[in-house]
Amino acid sequence: MTYSKFGEKFTRQSGIGQLMTDLGHANASQHPDLCMLGGGNPAGIPAAQELFQNEMQHLIESGHFQSMLGLYDGPSGEQAFRSALAGYLNTEFGWSISPKNISLTNGSQNSFFYLFNLLAGEMPDGSSKKVLFPMAPEYVGYADAGLTDDMFKSYRPRIELLEGNQFKYRVDFDRLEIGEDIGAICLSRPTNPTGNVVSDNELARLKELAKYHAVPLIIDNAYGQPFPNVIHSNTTLNWDEDTILCMSLSKLGLPGARTGIVIANEGITHSLGALSGIITLAPNSVGAALMTRLIESGEIRHLTRDIIKPHYDACLQNALELFNDIFKDLPVRLHKPEGAFFLWFWIEGISITSQELYQRLKARNVYVIPGEEFFIDVDPNWKHTQECVRINYAQPQEKLRHGFEILAEELRLVV
Ligand SMILES: Cc1ncc(COP(=O)(O)O)c(C=O)c1O
Numbered sequence: 001m002t003y004s005k006f007g008e009k010f011t012r013q014s015g016i017g018q019l020m021t022d023l024g025h026a027n028a029s030q031h032p033d034l035c036m037l038g039g040g041n042p043a044g045i046p047a048a049q050e051l052f053q054n055e056m057q058h059l060i061e062s063g064h065f066q067s068m069l070g071l072y073d074g075p076s077g078e079q080a081f082r083s084a085l086a087g088y089l090n091t092e093f094g095w096s097i098s099p100k101n102i103s104l105t106n107g108s109q110n111s112f113f114y115l116f117n118l119l120a121g122e123m124p125d126g127s128s129k130k131v132l133f134p135m136a137p138e139y140v141g142y143a144d145a146g147l148t149d150d151m152f153k154s155y156r157p158r159i160e161l162l163e164g165n166q167f168k169y170r171v172d173f174d175r176l177e178i179g180e181d182i183g184a185i186c187l188s189r190p191t192n193p194t195g196n197v198v199s200d201n202e203l204a205r206l207k208e209l210a211k212y213h214a215v216p217l218i219i220d221n222a223y224g225q226p227f228p229n230v231i232h233s234n235t236t237l238n239w240d241e242d243t244i245l246c247m248s249l250s251k252l253g254l255p256g257a258r259t260g261i262v263i264a265n266e267g268i269t270h271s272l273g274a275l276s277g278i279i280t281l282a283p284n285s286v287g288a289a290l291m292t293r294l295i296e297s298g299e300i301r302h303l304t305r306d307i308i309k310p311h312y313d314a315c316l317q318n319a320l321e322l323f324n325d326i327f328k329d330l331p332v333r334l335h336k337p338e339g340a341f342f343l344w345f346w347i348e349g350i351s352i353t354s355q356e357l358y359q360r361l362k363a364r365n366v367y368v369i370p371g372e373e374f375f376i377d378v379d380p381n382w383k384h385t386q387e388c389v390r391i392n393y394a395q396p397q398e399k400l401r402h403g404f405e406i407l408a409e410e411l412r413l414v415v
Helices: 005-011 015-029 046-061 064-070 079-093 108-119 200-212 266-279 286-296 299-326 354-362 397-414
Strands: 102-105 128-133 152-154 158-162 166-170 182-188 217-220 243-248 260-263 332-335 342-347 388-392
Touching: 015 354, 046 064, 046 286, 046 299, 064 286, 079 102, 079 286, 102 108, 102 266, 108 128, 108 182, 108 217, 108 243, 108 260, 108 266, 182 200, 200 217, 260 266, 286 299, 299 397, 354 388, 354 397
Parallel strands: 128 152, 128 182, 166 332, 182 217, 217 243
Antiparallel strands: 102 260, 158 166, 243 260, 332 342, 342 388
């Protein structure tokens, strides 16, 4: 059988695909010594899980369960949820959006597939456009989401060294060029994998550049405000007609509900609805049904401020104490953790690649994510791309300690 170009592109084995298969096998093995610091799953927080269970019970008792499962929503998603969310965001941030600015998708990953291919790739006049990531490392899930090859452009960051063995990536505005071939600018904020939060100043400059070049600025807010609110830096969340803000219910604790949310101008919202109608008929209704009452009643504030945020704050505090203790004699720097639930280690001068380090750790049942794949479109000869690993810190304290100790032992052999 011969596959189409589409078939070939989307069935080809990718580095990250192989890695995810590895992590899946490791989880399925249920090995008693398994130390899984690799995946992107949100933490299972008992108080949040209980709240979701009660809400599901409420849907069953009120009869909404049947309509949730028994009816297709419109292609932009459930109207009651979109109205509740528009009202909530307007109150929280002083915006004036309506349900016509909101579309639902089957998860953010699905949103990015629609958005990237709507705004970049082969254009009707025969030219081609790319999505610009102002700096990489960036979320690896973007890397293969283009219908055509070579659809992304990105730049190395500037590295700012900070106290306490920390560092921070900054957008290198001196290098950043936005040519005719750019169709959109996109960044995750907070960033997966680094935990970076691009500052308000940097974001304002990017917004200005996007406006000047008449391209939309896509902000991936999967970890940000107002939910899940896994953000530790003091930044503001703005929206305007030229911004496309992507949110998700996944990191709130509902990745299985596959609900992505796109806040955009009415034209983009309409186009996303058209795409959704053709590609999936309608987005999943479960996440929307589960969250509508929580948003309308404002109970979501309690969930994000009193349950989710304190949980991740405590996990981070613990992870930082372990980091400062276990790696104190090693040349390991930590990206300033400002949001999301990852630690990004930079082992400057390590004599093996982070892929090789991954294999050594895997042999000892410790799983981290090697950094190479996150440097989308960055010259792989830049040594820094091989010196980083990502760790999910929202793990039980004893697992994290064990994983850090094994990592430190392996590093002593190679630095
Ligand atoms: C930055 C970022 N964006 C988007 C996604 C995709 O999330 P989902 O498709 O579950 O909404 C993830 C998942 O890990 C992520 O880390």
